[in-house]
Amino acid sequence: MTNWLEKILSKAKQAKAKISDAFKKIPLQNADLWNSCPECKKMFLRKQLKENLYVCTQCDYHFRIGANERFKIFFDNDQFEIIQTKNLPEDPNRFETELKKYKDQLKSAKRKTGQTASLVSAYGKVNNLDMVCSSFDFNFNGGTLSLQSGQNFYEACEFAVKNQASALTVFITTGGAALQENLFALYQMPKTILGVQMLKENKIPYFVIANVNIGGVSASFGSLGDFHLMEPGKKTIWGFAGKRVVQGTISEPLPEDFQSASHVITTGAIDMISHRKDQRNVVTNLVSILLKKSQSQEYNTENNEEKIQAVNQ
Ligand SMILES: [Zn+2]
Structure with a gap:
Protein backbone atom coordinates (compact mmCIF):
# COMPACT_ATOMS: atom_id res chain seq x y z
CA MET A 1 0.00 0.00 0.00
CA THR A 2 2.78 2.38 0.96
CA ASN A 3 4.74 1.50 -2.19
CA TRP A 4 1.69 2.16 -4.29
CA LEU A 5 1.19 5.57 -2.69
CA GLU A 6 4.89 6.43 -2.95
CA LYS A 7 4.86 5.55 -6.66
CA ILE A 8 1.92 7.88 -7.27
CA LEU A 9 3.48 10.67 -5.24
CA SER A 10 6.78 10.25 -7.06
CA LYS A 11 5.03 10.39 -10.48
CA ALA A 12 3.07 13.44 -9.34
CA LYS A 13 6.35 15.11 -8.30
CA GLN A 14 7.90 14.32 -11.68
CA ALA A 15 4.84 15.70 -13.48
CA LYS A 16 4.96 18.85 -11.34
CA ALA A 17 8.67 19.31 -12.15
CA LYS A 18 7.95 18.87 -15.89
CA ILE A 19 5.13 21.42 -15.80
CA SER A 20 7.31 23.82 -13.85
CA ASP A 21 10.16 23.35 -16.40
CA ALA A 22 7.76 23.92 -19.27
CA PHE A 23 6.62 27.23 -17.73
CA LYS A 24 10.23 28.24 -17.12
CA LYS A 25 10.88 27.79 -20.85
CA ILE A 26 8.10 30.29 -21.66
CA PRO A 27 9.91 33.64 -21.62
CA LEU A 28 7.70 35.34 -19.06
CA GLN A 29 10.29 38.06 -18.77
CA ASN A 30 9.21 38.98 -22.33
CA ALA A 31 5.62 39.62 -21.31
CA ASP A 32 6.25 43.37 -21.54
CA LEU A 33 7.33 42.90 -25.14
CA TRP A 34 3.75 42.25 -26.19
CA ASN A 35 1.50 44.99 -27.51
CA LEU A 45 5.28 40.87 -30.34
CA ARG A 46 6.95 44.26 -30.10
CA LYS A 47 9.55 43.05 -32.62
CA GLN A 48 6.82 42.24 -35.19
CA LEU A 49 5.21 45.60 -34.59
CA LYS A 50 8.55 47.36 -35.09
CA GLU A 51 9.12 45.50 -38.36
CA ASN A 52 5.73 46.76 -39.55
CA LEU A 53 6.63 50.37 -38.59
CA TYR A 54 4.28 50.21 -35.56
CA VAL A 55 1.22 49.78 -37.76
CA CYS A 56 -1.34 47.03 -37.04
CA THR A 57 -1.20 44.34 -39.75
CA GLN A 58 -4.87 43.57 -39.25
CA CYS A 59 -6.62 46.98 -39.19
CA ASP A 60 -3.84 49.44 -40.18
CA TYR A 61 -4.02 51.30 -36.84
CA HIS A 62 -1.00 53.64 -36.61
CA PHE A 63 0.42 53.40 -33.07
CA ARG A 64 1.42 56.67 -31.38
CA ILE A 65 5.17 56.25 -31.46
CA GLY A 66 7.94 58.29 -29.84
CA ALA A 67 10.50 60.62 -31.42
CA ASN A 68 13.25 58.00 -31.51
CA GLU A 69 11.08 55.52 -33.42
CA ARG A 70 9.98 58.27 -35.80
CA PHE A 71 13.56 59.23 -36.58
CA LYS A 72 14.59 55.60 -37.09
CA ILE A 73 11.75 55.07 -39.58
CA PHE A 74 12.17 58.37 -41.39
CA PHE A 75 15.93 58.78 -41.81
CA ASP A 76 17.98 56.60 -44.19
CA ASN A 77 19.43 53.47 -42.52
CA ASP A 78 18.37 54.59 -38.99
CA GLN A 79 21.16 57.19 -39.17
CA PHE A 80 20.56 60.58 -37.56
CA GLU A 81 22.05 63.05 -35.09
CA ILE A 82 20.04 64.76 -32.39
CA ILE A 83 20.26 68.57 -32.54
CA GLN A 84 21.57 69.88 -29.22
CA THR A 85 19.75 72.96 -27.96
CA LYS A 86 19.98 75.55 -25.22
CA ASN A 87 18.59 74.35 -21.88
CA LEU A 88 15.86 76.58 -20.52
CA PRO A 89 14.57 76.57 -16.95
CA GLU A 90 12.08 73.78 -16.46
CA ASP A 91 8.94 74.16 -14.40
CA PRO A 92 9.03 78.00 -14.58
CA ASN A 93 5.82 78.32 -12.52
CA ARG A 94 6.83 75.74 -9.87
CA PHE A 95 3.48 74.17 -10.58
CA GLU A 96 2.01 71.59 -8.27
CA THR A 97 -1.36 70.16 -7.34
CA GLU A 98 -2.37 68.29 -4.18
CA LEU A 99 -1.62 65.07 -6.03
CA LYS A 100 1.70 65.77 -7.71
CA LYS A 101 4.41 68.25 -8.58
CA TYR A 102 5.05 69.12 -12.23
CA LYS A 103 8.77 68.78 -11.53
CA ASP A 104 8.24 65.11 -10.59
CA GLN A 105 6.09 64.58 -13.70
CA LEU A 106 8.94 65.92 -15.85
CA LYS A 107 11.46 63.70 -14.06
CA SER A 108 9.39 60.62 -14.75
CA ALA A 109 8.81 61.65 -18.41
CA LYS A 110 12.57 62.09 -18.90
CA ARG A 111 13.26 58.68 -17.38
CA LYS A 112 10.58 57.06 -19.57
CA THR A 113 11.69 58.59 -22.88
CA GLY A 114 15.37 59.47 -22.38
CA GLN A 115 14.55 62.95 -23.74
CA THR A 116 14.79 66.41 -22.23
CA ALA A 117 11.48 67.65 -23.67
CA SER A 118 8.35 66.46 -25.44
CA LEU A 119 9.73 67.66 -28.77
CA VAL A 120 13.23 66.89 -29.98
CA SER A 121 14.91 67.42 -33.34
CA ALA A 122 17.43 65.56 -35.45
CA TYR A 123 19.16 65.83 -38.80
CA GLY A 124 20.24 63.27 -41.36
CA LYS A 125 19.48 62.05 -44.87
CA VAL A 126 16.08 61.02 -46.21
CA ASN A 127 16.32 59.38 -49.65
CA ASN A 128 19.70 61.09 -49.75
CA LEU A 129 18.32 64.61 -49.18
CA ASP A 130 19.55 66.61 -46.16
CA MET A 131 16.60 66.80 -43.83
CA VAL A 132 15.87 68.30 -40.43
CA CYS A 133 13.12 66.61 -38.50
CA SER A 134 11.33 67.45 -35.24
CA SER A 135 9.04 65.08 -33.44
CA PHE A 136 6.76 65.12 -30.44
CA ASP A 137 6.76 62.15 -28.11
CA PHE A 138 3.32 61.43 -26.64
CA ASN A 139 4.97 59.49 -23.80
CA PHE A 140 6.58 62.72 -22.61
CA ASN A 141 3.82 64.42 -20.66
CA GLY A 142 1.22 63.74 -23.37
CA GLY A 143 3.40 65.43 -25.99
CA THR A 144 2.51 68.86 -24.62
CA LEU A 145 4.19 71.99 -25.95
CA SER A 146 6.45 73.39 -23.23
CA LEU A 147 9.03 76.17 -22.98
CA GLN A 148 11.81 73.71 -23.83
CA SER A 149 9.86 72.07 -26.70
CA GLY A 150 9.22 75.45 -28.32
CA GLN A 151 12.91 76.28 -28.00
CA ASN A 152 13.85 72.92 -29.54
CA PHE A 153 11.59 73.51 -32.54
CA TYR A 154 12.85 77.07 -33.02
CA GLU A 155 16.48 75.94 -32.93
CA ALA A 156 15.66 73.17 -35.45
CA CYS A 157 14.42 75.90 -37.84
CA GLU A 158 17.62 77.87 -37.24
CA PHE A 159 19.68 74.73 -37.86
CA ALA A 160 17.81 74.01 -41.13
CA VAL A 161 18.45 77.56 -42.37
CA LYS A 162 22.10 77.63 -41.29
CA ASN A 163 22.81 74.28 -42.96
CA GLN A 164 20.58 74.90 -45.98
CA ALA A 165 18.58 71.71 -45.38
CA SER A 166 16.30 70.49 -48.20
CA ALA A 167 13.30 70.59 -45.86
CA LEU A 168 12.08 70.48 -42.28
CA THR A 169 9.48 67.90 -41.32
CA VAL A 170 7.64 67.90 -38.00
CA PHE A 171 5.82 64.84 -36.65
CA ILE A 172 2.97 65.88 -34.39
CA THR A 173 1.39 63.75 -31.70
CA THR A 174 0.48 66.31 -29.09
CA GLY A 175 -1.97 67.16 -26.35
CA GLY A 176 -1.57 70.93 -27.03
CA ALA A 177 0.16 73.51 -24.83
CA ALA A 178 1.45 72.37 -21.41
CA LEU A 179 -1.10 73.83 -18.99
CA GLN A 180 1.38 73.54 -16.10
CA GLU A 181 3.58 76.14 -17.80
CA ASN A 182 0.73 78.52 -18.45
CA LEU A 183 1.86 81.68 -20.31
CA PHE A 184 5.35 80.26 -20.86
CA ALA A 185 3.76 77.50 -22.94
CA LEU A 186 1.46 79.89 -24.79
CA TYR A 187 4.47 82.08 -25.69
CA GLN A 188 5.73 79.11 -27.69
CA MET A 189 2.93 79.65 -30.22
CA PRO A 190 4.35 82.93 -31.63
CA LYS A 191 7.90 81.66 -31.14
CA THR A 192 7.34 78.53 -33.26
CA ILE A 193 5.50 80.65 -35.86
CA LEU A 194 8.62 82.84 -36.11
CA GLY A 195 10.63 79.65 -36.69
CA VAL A 196 8.32 78.66 -39.58
CA GLN A 197 8.52 82.20 -40.96
CA MET A 198 12.31 81.89 -40.96
CA LEU A 199 12.01 78.69 -43.05
CA LYS A 200 9.66 80.35 -45.52
CA GLU A 201 11.92 83.41 -45.92
CA ASN A 202 14.78 81.04 -46.75
CA LYS A 203 12.63 78.91 -49.11
CA ILE A 204 12.99 75.77 -47.05
CA PRO A 205 9.92 73.54 -47.50
CA TYR A 206 8.12 72.73 -44.26
CA PHE A 207 6.02 69.58 -43.83
CA VAL A 208 3.61 68.65 -41.06
CA ILE A 209 2.80 64.98 -40.51
CA ALA A 210 0.23 64.50 -37.77
CA ASN A 211 -1.30 61.70 -35.77
CA VAL A 212 -2.85 63.91 -33.08
CA ASN A 213 -2.70 67.67 -33.69
CA ILE A 214 -4.80 69.77 -31.29
CA GLY A 215 -4.81 72.87 -29.05
CA GLY A 216 -1.94 75.35 -29.07
CA VAL A 217 0.07 73.26 -31.54
CA SER A 218 -2.64 73.07 -34.21
CA ALA A 219 -3.22 76.80 -33.61
CA SER A 220 0.42 77.62 -34.38
CA PHE A 221 3.23 75.78 -36.18
CA GLY A 222 1.07 72.64 -36.55
CA SER A 223 -1.08 74.28 -39.22
CA LEU A 224 1.50 76.31 -41.11
CA GLY A 225 3.09 73.61 -43.26
CA ASP A 226 3.57 73.88 -46.99
CA PHE A 227 1.95 70.44 -46.94
CA HIS A 228 -0.12 68.83 -44.21
CA LEU A 229 -0.16 65.05 -44.06
CA MET A 230 -2.17 63.00 -41.61
CA GLU A 231 -1.86 59.36 -40.68
CA PRO A 232 -4.98 57.23 -41.33
CA GLY A 233 -7.29 55.88 -38.63
CA LYS A 234 -10.35 56.56 -36.49
CA LYS A 235 -8.23 57.58 -33.49
CA THR A 236 -6.25 60.27 -35.30
CA ILE A 237 -7.25 63.83 -34.39
CA TRP A 238 -6.83 67.24 -36.05
CA GLY A 239 -8.63 70.20 -34.53
CA PHE A 240 -8.43 72.83 -31.80
CA ALA A 241 -10.85 71.85 -29.03
CA GLY A 242 -11.87 68.22 -28.51
CA LYS A 243 -15.01 66.69 -30.03
CA ARG A 244 -17.01 66.76 -26.78
CA VAL A 245 -16.22 70.46 -26.21
CA VAL A 246 -17.26 71.36 -29.77
CA GLN A 247 -20.42 69.26 -29.45
CA GLY A 248 -21.28 71.00 -26.15
CA THR A 249 -20.67 74.45 -27.63
CA ILE A 250 -22.69 74.18 -30.82
CA SER A 251 -25.30 71.71 -29.47
CA GLU A 252 -25.49 69.96 -32.81
CA PRO A 253 -24.69 66.37 -33.71
CA LEU A 254 -21.25 65.88 -35.23
CA PRO A 255 -20.17 63.19 -37.72
CA GLU A 256 -18.93 60.00 -36.08
CA ASP A 257 -15.48 60.43 -37.65
CA PHE A 258 -15.31 64.15 -36.66
CA GLN A 259 -11.66 65.36 -36.46
CA SER A 260 -10.25 62.01 -37.66
CA ALA A 261 -8.28 61.78 -40.91
CA SER A 262 -11.24 60.66 -43.07
CA HIS A 263 -13.24 63.71 -41.92
CA VAL A 264 -10.44 66.30 -41.89
CA ILE A 265 -9.45 65.52 -45.50
CA THR A 266 -12.94 66.68 -46.58
CA THR A 267 -12.50 70.06 -44.84
CA GLY A 268 -9.34 71.14 -46.67
CA ALA A 269 -7.27 71.42 -43.45
CA ILE A 270 -4.94 68.66 -44.68
CA ASP A 271 -3.61 67.83 -48.13
CA MET A 272 -3.21 64.09 -47.87
CA ILE A 273 -3.73 61.00 -45.73
CA SER A 274 -0.41 59.21 -45.71
CA HIS A 275 0.42 55.69 -44.52
CA ARG A 276 3.58 55.54 -42.40
CA LYS A 277 5.40 53.37 -44.93
CA ASP A 278 4.92 56.03 -47.66
CA GLN A 279 5.88 59.16 -45.72
CA ARG A 280 9.59 59.21 -46.64
CA ASN A 281 8.83 59.02 -50.36
CA VAL A 282 5.90 61.44 -50.22
CA VAL A 283 8.01 64.11 -48.50
CA THR A 284 11.07 63.72 -50.73
CA ASN A 285 8.94 63.66 -53.92
CA LEU A 286 7.25 66.88 -52.81
CA VAL A 287 10.63 68.44 -51.98
CA SER A 288 11.86 67.62 -55.51
CA ILE A 289 8.76 69.20 -57.05
CA LEU A 290 9.00 72.30 -54.83
CA LEU A 291 12.71 72.82 -55.40
CA LYS A 292 12.35 72.49 -59.18
CA LYS A 293 9.48 74.95 -59.06
CA SER A 294 11.44 77.37 -56.91
CA GLN A 295 14.48 77.06 -59.23
CA SER A 296 12.31 77.68 -62.29
CA GLN A 297 10.71 80.70 -60.54
CA GLU A 298 14.18 82.11 -59.83
CA TYR A 299 15.13 81.40 -63.45
CA ASN A 300 12.00 83.19 -64.66
CA THR A 301 12.70 86.12 -62.34
CA GLU A 302 16.25 86.37 -63.68
CA ASN A 303 14.91 86.15 -67.23
CA ASN A 304 12.38 88.86 -66.49
CA GLU A 305 15.08 91.08 -64.98
CA GLU A 306 17.22 90.53 -68.09
CA LYS A 307 14.23 91.37 -70.29
CA ILE A 308 13.52 94.53 -68.26
CA GLN A 309 17.19 95.57 -68.49
CA ALA A 310 17.15 94.89 -72.26
CA VAL A 311 14.00 96.99 -72.66
CA ASN A 312 15.50 99.82 -70.55
CA GLN A 313 18.68 99.78 -72.59
ZN1 LIG B 1 -5.55 46.53 -35.24
Whole structure:
Protein backbone atom coordinates (compact mmCIF):
# COMPACT_ATOMS: atom_id res chain seq x y z
CA MET A 1 0.00 0.00 0.00
CA THR A 2 2.78 2.38 0.96
CA ASN A 3 4.74 1.50 -2.19
CA TRP A 4 1.69 2.16 -4.29
CA LEU A 5 1.19 5.57 -2.69
CA GLU A 6 4.89 6.43 -2.95
CA LYS A 7 4.86 5.55 -6.66
CA ILE A 8 1.92 7.88 -7.27
CA LEU A 9 3.48 10.67 -5.24
CA SER A 10 6.78 10.25 -7.06
CA LYS A 11 5.03 10.39 -10.48
CA ALA A 12 3.07 13.44 -9.34
CA LYS A 13 6.35 15.11 -8.30
CA GLN A 14 7.90 14.32 -11.68
CA ALA A 15 4.84 15.70 -13.48
CA LYS A 16 4.96 18.85 -11.34
CA ALA A 17 8.67 19.31 -12.15
CA LYS A 18 7.95 18.87 -15.89
CA ILE A 19 5.13 21.42 -15.80
CA SER A 20 7.31 23.82 -13.85
CA ASP A 21 10.16 23.35 -16.40
CA ALA A 22 7.76 23.92 -19.27
CA PHE A 23 6.62 27.23 -17.73
CA LYS A 24 10.23 28.24 -17.12
CA LYS A 25 10.88 27.79 -20.85
CA ILE A 26 8.10 30.29 -21.66
CA PRO A 27 9.91 33.64 -21.62
CA LEU A 28 7.70 35.34 -19.06
CA GLN A 29 10.29 38.06 -18.77
CA ASN A 30 9.21 38.98 -22.33
CA ALA A 31 5.62 39.62 -21.31
CA ASP A 32 6.25 43.37 -21.54
CA LEU A 33 7.33 42.90 -25.14
CA TRP A 34 3.75 42.25 -26.19
CA ASN A 35 1.50 44.99 -27.51
CA SER A 36 -2.15 44.86 -28.35
CA CYS A 37 -3.80 47.00 -31.00
CA PRO A 38 -6.09 49.59 -29.32
CA GLU A 39 -8.41 49.36 -32.32
CA CYS A 40 -8.87 45.63 -33.12
CA LYS A 41 -7.13 44.14 -30.00
CA LYS A 42 -4.81 41.92 -32.07
CA MET A 43 -1.72 40.89 -30.07
CA PHE A 44 1.76 41.55 -31.45
CA LEU A 45 5.28 40.87 -30.34
CA ARG A 46 6.95 44.26 -30.10
CA LYS A 47 9.55 43.05 -32.62
CA GLN A 48 6.82 42.24 -35.19
CA LEU A 49 5.21 45.60 -34.59
CA LYS A 50 8.55 47.36 -35.09
CA GLU A 51 9.12 45.50 -38.36
CA ASN A 52 5.73 46.76 -39.55
CA LEU A 53 6.63 50.37 -38.59
CA TYR A 54 4.28 50.21 -35.56
CA VAL A 55 1.22 49.78 -37.76
CA CYS A 56 -1.34 47.03 -37.04
CA THR A 57 -1.20 44.34 -39.75
CA GLN A 58 -4.87 43.57 -39.25
CA CYS A 59 -6.62 46.98 -39.19
CA ASP A 60 -3.84 49.44 -40.18
CA TYR A 61 -4.02 51.30 -36.84
CA HIS A 62 -1.00 53.64 -36.61
CA PHE A 63 0.42 53.40 -33.07
CA ARG A 64 1.42 56.67 -31.38
CA ILE A 65 5.17 56.25 -31.46
CA GLY A 66 7.94 58.29 -29.84
CA ALA A 67 10.50 60.62 -31.42
CA ASN A 68 13.25 58.00 -31.51
CA GLU A 69 11.08 55.52 -33.42
CA ARG A 70 9.98 58.27 -35.80
CA PHE A 71 13.56 59.23 -36.58
CA LYS A 72 14.59 55.60 -37.09
CA ILE A 73 11.75 55.07 -39.58
CA PHE A 74 12.17 58.37 -41.39
CA PHE A 75 15.93 58.78 -41.81
CA ASP A 76 17.98 56.60 -44.19
CA ASN A 77 19.43 53.47 -42.52
CA ASP A 78 18.37 54.59 -38.99
CA GLN A 79 21.16 57.19 -39.17
CA PHE A 80 20.56 60.58 -37.56
CA GLU A 81 22.05 63.05 -35.09
CA ILE A 82 20.04 64.76 -32.39
CA ILE A 83 20.26 68.57 -32.54
CA GLN A 84 21.57 69.88 -29.22
CA THR A 85 19.75 72.96 -27.96
CA LYS A 86 19.98 75.55 -25.22
CA ASN A 87 18.59 74.35 -21.88
CA LEU A 88 15.86 76.58 -20.52
CA PRO A 89 14.57 76.57 -16.95
CA GLU A 90 12.08 73.78 -16.46
CA ASP A 91 8.94 74.16 -14.40
CA PRO A 92 9.03 78.00 -14.58
CA ASN A 93 5.82 78.32 -12.52
CA ARG A 94 6.83 75.74 -9.87
CA PHE A 95 3.48 74.17 -10.58
CA GLU A 96 2.01 71.59 -8.27
CA THR A 97 -1.36 70.16 -7.34
CA GLU A 98 -2.37 68.29 -4.18
CA LEU A 99 -1.62 65.07 -6.03
CA LYS A 100 1.70 65.77 -7.71
CA LYS A 101 4.41 68.25 -8.58
CA TYR A 102 5.05 69.12 -12.23
CA LYS A 103 8.77 68.78 -11.53
CA ASP A 104 8.24 65.11 -10.59
CA GLN A 105 6.09 64.58 -13.70
CA LEU A 106 8.94 65.92 -15.85
CA LYS A 107 11.46 63.70 -14.06
CA SER A 108 9.39 60.62 -14.75
CA ALA A 109 8.81 61.65 -18.41
CA LYS A 110 12.57 62.09 -18.90
CA ARG A 111 13.26 58.68 -17.38
CA LYS A 112 10.58 57.06 -19.57
CA THR A 113 11.69 58.59 -22.88
CA GLY A 114 15.37 59.47 -22.38
CA GLN A 115 14.55 62.95 -23.74
CA THR A 116 14.79 66.41 -22.23
CA ALA A 117 11.48 67.65 -23.67
CA SER A 118 8.35 66.46 -25.44
CA LEU A 119 9.73 67.66 -28.77
CA VAL A 120 13.23 66.89 -29.98
CA SER A 121 14.91 67.42 -33.34
CA ALA A 122 17.43 65.56 -35.45
CA TYR A 123 19.16 65.83 -38.80
CA GLY A 124 20.24 63.27 -41.36
CA LYS A 125 19.48 62.05 -44.87
CA VAL A 126 16.08 61.02 -46.21
CA ASN A 127 16.32 59.38 -49.65
CA ASN A 128 19.70 61.09 -49.75
CA LEU A 129 18.32 64.61 -49.18
CA ASP A 130 19.55 66.61 -46.16
CA MET A 131 16.60 66.80 -43.83
CA VAL A 132 15.87 68.30 -40.43
CA CYS A 133 13.12 66.61 -38.50
CA SER A 134 11.33 67.45 -35.24
CA SER A 135 9.04 65.08 -33.44
CA PHE A 136 6.76 65.12 -30.44
CA ASP A 137 6.76 62.15 -28.11
CA PHE A 138 3.32 61.43 -26.64
CA ASN A 139 4.97 59.49 -23.80
CA PHE A 140 6.58 62.72 -22.61
CA ASN A 141 3.82 64.42 -20.66
CA GLY A 142 1.22 63.74 -23.37
CA GLY A 143 3.40 65.43 -25.99
CA THR A 144 2.51 68.86 -24.62
CA LEU A 145 4.19 71.99 -25.95
CA SER A 146 6.45 73.39 -23.23
CA LEU A 147 9.03 76.17 -22.98
CA GLN A 148 11.81 73.71 -23.83
CA SER A 149 9.86 72.07 -26.70
CA GLY A 150 9.22 75.45 -28.32
CA GLN A 151 12.91 76.28 -28.00
CA ASN A 152 13.85 72.92 -29.54
CA PHE A 153 11.59 73.51 -32.54
CA TYR A 154 12.85 77.07 -33.02
CA GLU A 155 16.48 75.94 -32.93
CA ALA A 156 15.66 73.17 -35.45
CA CYS A 157 14.42 75.90 -37.84
CA GLU A 158 17.62 77.87 -37.24
CA PHE A 159 19.68 74.73 -37.86
CA ALA A 160 17.81 74.01 -41.13
CA VAL A 161 18.45 77.56 -42.37
CA LYS A 162 22.10 77.63 -41.29
CA ASN A 163 22.81 74.28 -42.96
CA GLN A 164 20.58 74.90 -45.98
CA ALA A 165 18.58 71.71 -45.38
CA SER A 166 16.30 70.49 -48.20
CA ALA A 167 13.30 70.59 -45.86
CA LEU A 168 12.08 70.48 -42.28
CA THR A 169 9.48 67.90 -41.32
CA VAL A 170 7.64 67.90 -38.00
CA PHE A 171 5.82 64.84 -36.65
CA ILE A 172 2.97 65.88 -34.39
CA THR A 173 1.39 63.75 -31.70
CA THR A 174 0.48 66.31 -29.09
CA GLY A 175 -1.97 67.16 -26.35
CA GLY A 176 -1.57 70.93 -27.03
CA ALA A 177 0.16 73.51 -24.83
CA ALA A 178 1.45 72.37 -21.41
CA LEU A 179 -1.10 73.83 -18.99
CA GLN A 180 1.38 73.54 -16.10
CA GLU A 181 3.58 76.14 -17.80
CA ASN A 182 0.73 78.52 -18.45
CA LEU A 183 1.86 81.68 -20.31
CA PHE A 184 5.35 80.26 -20.86
CA ALA A 185 3.76 77.50 -22.94
CA LEU A 186 1.46 79.89 -24.79
CA TYR A 187 4.47 82.08 -25.69
CA GLN A 188 5.73 79.11 -27.69
CA MET A 189 2.93 79.65 -30.22
CA PRO A 190 4.35 82.93 -31.63
CA LYS A 191 7.90 81.66 -31.14
CA THR A 192 7.34 78.53 -33.26
CA ILE A 193 5.50 80.65 -35.86
CA LEU A 194 8.62 82.84 -36.11
CA GLY A 195 10.63 79.65 -36.69
CA VAL A 196 8.32 78.66 -39.58
CA GLN A 197 8.52 82.20 -40.96
CA MET A 198 12.31 81.89 -40.96
CA LEU A 199 12.01 78.69 -43.05
CA LYS A 200 9.66 80.35 -45.52
CA GLU A 201 11.92 83.41 -45.92
CA ASN A 202 14.78 81.04 -46.75
CA LYS A 203 12.63 78.91 -49.11
CA ILE A 204 12.99 75.77 -47.05
CA PRO A 205 9.92 73.54 -47.50
CA TYR A 206 8.12 72.73 -44.26
CA PHE A 207 6.02 69.58 -43.83
CA VAL A 208 3.61 68.65 -41.06
CA ILE A 209 2.80 64.98 -40.51
CA ALA A 210 0.23 64.50 -37.77
CA ASN A 211 -1.30 61.70 -35.77
CA VAL A 212 -2.85 63.91 -33.08
CA ASN A 213 -2.70 67.67 -33.69
CA ILE A 214 -4.80 69.77 -31.29
CA GLY A 215 -4.81 72.87 -29.05
CA GLY A 216 -1.94 75.35 -29.07
CA VAL A 217 0.07 73.26 -31.54
CA SER A 218 -2.64 73.07 -34.21
CA ALA A 219 -3.22 76.80 -33.61
CA SER A 220 0.42 77.62 -34.38
CA PHE A 221 3.23 75.78 -36.18
CA GLY A 222 1.07 72.64 -36.55
CA SER A 223 -1.08 74.28 -39.22
CA LEU A 224 1.50 76.31 -41.11
CA GLY A 225 3.09 73.61 -43.26
CA ASP A 226 3.57 73.88 -46.99
CA PHE A 227 1.95 70.44 -46.94
CA HIS A 228 -0.12 68.83 -44.21
CA LEU A 229 -0.16 65.05 -44.06
CA MET A 230 -2.17 63.00 -41.61
CA GLU A 231 -1.86 59.36 -40.68
CA PRO A 232 -4.98 57.23 -41.33
CA GLY A 233 -7.29 55.88 -38.63
CA LYS A 234 -10.35 56.56 -36.49
CA LYS A 235 -8.23 57.58 -33.49
CA THR A 236 -6.25 60.27 -35.30
CA ILE A 237 -7.25 63.83 -34.39
CA TRP A 238 -6.83 67.24 -36.05
CA GLY A 239 -8.63 70.20 -34.53
CA PHE A 240 -8.43 72.83 -31.80
CA ALA A 241 -10.85 71.85 -29.03
CA GLY A 242 -11.87 68.22 -28.51
CA LYS A 243 -15.01 66.69 -30.03
CA ARG A 244 -17.01 66.76 -26.78
CA VAL A 245 -16.22 70.46 -26.21
CA VAL A 246 -17.26 71.36 -29.77
CA GLN A 247 -20.42 69.26 -29.45
CA GLY A 248 -21.28 71.00 -26.15
CA THR A 249 -20.67 74.45 -27.63
CA ILE A 250 -22.69 74.18 -30.82
CA SER A 251 -25.30 71.71 -29.47
CA GLU A 252 -25.49 69.96 -32.81
CA PRO A 253 -24.69 66.37 -33.71
CA LEU A 254 -21.25 65.88 -35.23
CA PRO A 255 -20.17 63.19 -37.72
CA GLU A 256 -18.93 60.00 -36.08
CA ASP A 257 -15.48 60.43 -37.65
CA PHE A 258 -15.31 64.15 -36.66
CA GLN A 259 -11.66 65.36 -36.46
CA SER A 260 -10.25 62.01 -37.66
CA ALA A 261 -8.28 61.78 -40.91
CA SER A 262 -11.24 60.66 -43.07
CA HIS A 263 -13.24 63.71 -41.92
CA VAL A 264 -10.44 66.30 -41.89
CA ILE A 265 -9.45 65.52 -45.50
CA THR A 266 -12.94 66.68 -46.58
CA THR A 267 -12.50 70.06 -44.84
CA GLY A 268 -9.34 71.14 -46.67
CA ALA A 269 -7.27 71.42 -43.45
CA ILE A 270 -4.94 68.66 -44.68
CA ASP A 271 -3.61 67.83 -48.13
CA MET A 272 -3.21 64.09 -47.87
CA ILE A 273 -3.73 61.00 -45.73
CA SER A 274 -0.41 59.21 -45.71
CA HIS A 275 0.42 55.69 -44.52
CA ARG A 276 3.58 55.54 -42.40
CA LYS A 277 5.40 53.37 -44.93
CA ASP A 278 4.92 56.03 -47.66
CA GLN A 279 5.88 59.16 -45.72
CA ARG A 280 9.59 59.21 -46.64
CA ASN A 281 8.83 59.02 -50.36
CA VAL A 282 5.90 61.44 -50.22
CA VAL A 283 8.01 64.11 -48.50
CA THR A 284 11.07 63.72 -50.73
CA ASN A 285 8.94 63.66 -53.92
CA LEU A 286 7.25 66.88 -52.81
CA VAL A 287 10.63 68.44 -51.98
CA SER A 288 11.86 67.62 -55.51
CA ILE A 289 8.76 69.20 -57.05
CA LEU A 290 9.00 72.30 -54.83
CA LEU A 291 12.71 72.82 -55.40
CA LYS A 292 12.35 72.49 -59.18
CA LYS A 293 9.48 74.95 -59.06
CA SER A 294 11.44 77.37 -56.91
CA GLN A 295 14.48 77.06 -59.23
CA SER A 296 12.31 77.68 -62.29
CA GLN A 297 10.71 80.70 -60.54
CA GLU A 298 14.18 82.11 -59.83
CA TYR A 299 15.13 81.40 -63.45
CA ASN A 300 12.00 83.19 -64.66
CA THR A 301 12.70 86.12 -62.34
CA GLU A 302 16.25 86.37 -63.68
CA ASN A 303 14.91 86.15 -67.23
CA ASN A 304 12.38 88.86 -66.49
CA GLU A 305 15.08 91.08 -64.98
CA GLU A 306 17.22 90.53 -68.09
CA LYS A 307 14.23 91.37 -70.29
CA ILE A 308 13.52 94.53 -68.26
CA GLN A 309 17.19 95.57 -68.49
CA ALA A 310 17.15 94.89 -72.26
CA VAL A 311 14.00 96.99 -72.66
CA ASN A 312 15.50 99.82 -70.55
CA GLN A 313 18.68 99.78 -72.59
ZN1 LIG B 1 -5.55 46.53 -35.24
